[in-house]
Amino acid sequence: MILYFIRHGKSETYGTNMERSLTTEGKILLNEKFGRFKKILEAKENIKIFTSPLKRARQTGEILSEILEKDFEISEEVYSMNIIPFLKTLEKNNDYIIISHEPFISSWIREIAGKFQIVSRGSIHIIEMEEKFKGKSLREFK
Structure with a gap:
């Protein structure tokens, strides 16, 4: 199983935590990055995407x-x-893409892979899993 942790894109700084939207710049940057990211996922058939509410x-x-x-x-x-x-x-x-927030993602990476990782907006962190929910490799998609 491979986990792809994605932090949401650049968002507005005003509004409630539940309802802040992505900025136009955030949407543009995600479209560009996800277009490149798609190429590494093309051979994968069993991938599921989960997102925070x-x-x-x-x-x-x-x-x-x-x-x-x-x-x-x-x-x-x-x-x-x-x-x-x-x-x-x-x-x-299956492999899974999980879209969430900070400080959750950096905590999960530390718990699973045993490494501290800076998780910026729109970043993609890839963990190849082994048994008992421990990661055997960690890398960031640029």
Whole structure:
């Protein structure tokens, strides 16, 4: 199983946490990056996308979903600090894209891969998983 953790794109600085939208610049940058990201996913058939319920994450999921031509699912579980119970529900023969927020993603990476990682807006972090929910490799897609 490979996990792709994506932090939502650049968002507005005003409004409630639940309803802040992506900026126009954030949408443009995500479209460019996801166009390149699609190339590394082309051979993958069993990939599922989950996104946090917050608006900016959902909008990020919509952009990725359109580019990959795959549906996404909104999940409350990817808007929490504790990712392991959620991962335990996933099928091991699939790969997963999880779109969420900080400080969640950096905490999950530290817990799974044992490494500190700066997680900027729109960044994509790839963890190849081994048994017992430990990552055997970590890299960032640029």
